[in-house]
Amino acid sequence: KAGVTQTPRYLIKTRGQQVTLSCSPISGHRSVSWYQQTPGQGLQFLFEYFSETQRNKGNFPGRFSGRQFSNSRSEMNVSTLELGDSALYLCASSRTGGEGNTIYFGEGSWLTVV
């Protein structure tokens, strides 16, 4: 079956702009999480959605937001981009987000802010 699909794979934005990244989870998975990966900070949790509700949020400013649709697809948005937002953004999905669930990742979206 198809894995976690993220679009776009690569994008370049200018400081001050906003960006929207999309994630389609594995079929049947209702939990979608987002992570940011940078050389300096490593892999950090952004937020998790389940059944269109944000259940958990990491320690990121309010410029980072997300949502989940009824088909479990998710988007994340970063407004007023800063140079430090340049990163690989990874989406992950699991069945319910509960204990013991296997968490699968997509290929990521590479964001460069110039």
Place this chain on the structure above:
Amino acid sequence: AQSVTQLGSHVSVSEGALVLLRCNYSSSVPPYLFWYVQYPNQGLQLLLKYTSAATLVKGINGFEAEFKKSETSFHLTKPSAHMSDAAEYFCAVLFYGGATNKLIFGTGTLLAVQP
């Protein structure tokens, strides 16, 4: 609170040699542990996971990991390294509270395989 420590940010082995990547965890509850691999310019691929069913977990590509509660370790091993194993490896512990979850990752170990 859960946390993960990966000892050695860079590990270099010869092709055919044993691969040993170290991971120690801290968890106030029974842990769920994962190893992921990341090849250049790609996302994270699941190698294996521990969910308390068995202490020795076999994964893909010949990797396995052993959960040792007394040592709070979950080291990743492969008997014979292949050039294609060169990648970055991440150990992670699942933080769970209620129905939600998030992975807490180690800082990663970059594995180089020398011919």
